[in-house]
Amino acid sequence: MNLEYFIxxxxxxxxxxxxxxxxxxxxxxxxxxxxxxxxxxxxxxTGIGLKQKIRQKVSDFNGHIIISNYDDNQSEVSLIPISTxxxxxxxxxxxxxxxxxxxxxxxxxxxxTETAFEGILYKGVGKEYQWNNIKEYLVGGRIxxxxxxxxxxxxxxxxxxxxxxxxxxxKFTTFFMKDxxxxxxxxxxxxxxxxxxxxxxxFDAKYVLGxxxxxxxxxxxxxxxxxxxxxxxxxxxxxxxxxxxxYENTFNKTDATKSLDTKTIIDKYxxxxxxxxxxxxxxxxxxxxxxxxxxINMIVALLVLILERTQMIGILKSLGANNWTIRKIFLFxxxxxxxxxxxxGNVIGIGLILIQQYFGIIKxxxxxxxxxxxPVYINxxxxxxxxxxxxxICLLILLIPSYIITKISPVKAIRFD
Numbered sequence: 001m002n003l004e005y006f007i008x009x010x011x012x013x014x015x016x017x018x019x020x021x022x023x024x025x026x027x028x029x030x031x032x033x034x035x036x037x038x039x040x041x042x043x044x045x046t047g048i049g050l051k052q053k054i055r056q057k058v059s060d061f062n063g064h065i066i067i068s069n070y071d072d073n074q075s076e077v078s079l080i081p082i083s084t085x086x087x088x089x090x091x092x093x094x095x096x097x098x099x100x101x102x103x104x105x106x107x108x109x110x111x112x113t114e115t116a117f118e119g120i121l122y123k124g125v126g127k128e129y130q131w132n133n134i135k136e137y138l139v140g141g142r143i144x145x146x147x148x149x150x151x152x153x154x155x156x157x158x159x160x161x162x163x164x165x166x167x168x169x170x171k172f173t174t175f176f177m178k179d180x181x182x183x184x185x186x187x188x189x190x191x192x193x194x195x196x197x198x199x200x201x202x203f204d205a206k207y208v209l210g211x212x213x214x215x216x217x218x219x220x221x222x223x224x225x226x227x228x229x230x231x232x233x234x235x236x237x238x239x240x241x242x243x244x245x246x247y248e249n250t251f252n253k254t255d256a257t258k259s260l261d262t263k264t265i266i267d268k269y270x271x272x273x274x275x276x277x278x279x280x281x282x283x284x285x286x287x288x289x290x291x292x293x294x295x296i297n298m299i300v301a302l303l304v305l306i307l308e309r310t311q312m313i314g315i316l317k318s319l320g321a322n323n324w325t326i327r328k329i330f331l332f333x334x335x336x337x338x339x340x341x342x343x344x345g346n347v348i349g350i351g352l353i354l355i356q357q358y359f360g361i362i363k364x365x366x367x368x369x370x371x372x373x374x375p376v377y378i379n380x381x382x383x384x385x386x387x388x389x390x391x392x393i394c395l396l397i398l399l400i401p402s403y404i405i406t407k408i409s410p411v412k413a414i415r416f417d
Contacts, residue, residue: 028337030344033294043287049367054272060136062230064230078227107218127146144194239265240266294394306401326405360374
């Protein structure tokens, strides 16, 4: 044990320390470090958690990349069919990052019951559709069985079910308009086998999921014709790069008119992802503010300690201790206070996000945040980096106020009362 550490330890554990003038300031400094770490852990966990949950919901209902025909259609309705006889279907082997591809088709319709009616977007899906993405949001019933012959089973959102006063097992009639003028709409009867609640108004207000063969028959398409393809990737962070690769693999070099359009969900729902980018800015602001507050409190605490121990500094200098040795004594002391604050901050901060993760105490308005409760993301690497960053920044900045020790004269300090 070196001299600096020994003296610093004695300085910390001195009997008169608790009754000194620095005691309340030290407590404030420790509390500031703890509160700052709590705020940083919670803000990072909830900010990243909310971003990941929202983008997961968007991709669950749309895939990560949508492949469709080039047309002037700005709606989600499938107008021009695409053949499934593609090199990339049913396996996108040319791009290893693609985990799954599925064919879908959409058509606008109107659900009519005895007491109400609602406009909906019927999304037809095939046998390869990843229902596991939707199972998480099921609040009643089961997913449709589309593996066999054409059937009338569908899943409907809780929002639509409540407005239409429908429940699992009920049947309803849907009218699909034809492209031809003065033609009676196509009528289809469906049976509700499941009800989902994604908490995402964008999807809950319109989506009904069922067999794609209904749309193929209504539109008079062939069995191998679909509306679009939904592509899922392994790494969302590389979605832009993978999207370009998908476009290159769907581009027809011999006949550009037969090329397909590709669009990532970031492009399709740009307003959502632009909003999510603000979370990064908010997190950065919180981290900066919390570190500044904690550092200022530590600077004040260190200055008070130095002024309070002026006589001790003079004695050490008179015994031959140099300025850097004495500065290290006080930096050791400050490190001890920082570690105490970080310990309490980590315990409380991690405890709060674990409580939220398992019990979901904090609820959110899905109309504003697209989720029913605040999601959290626990990443031990992030937490470790926050601690290391806080320690490093605080100690580096504390080097500045510790410089005052070099200005203390041994003769005046020993006479100091």
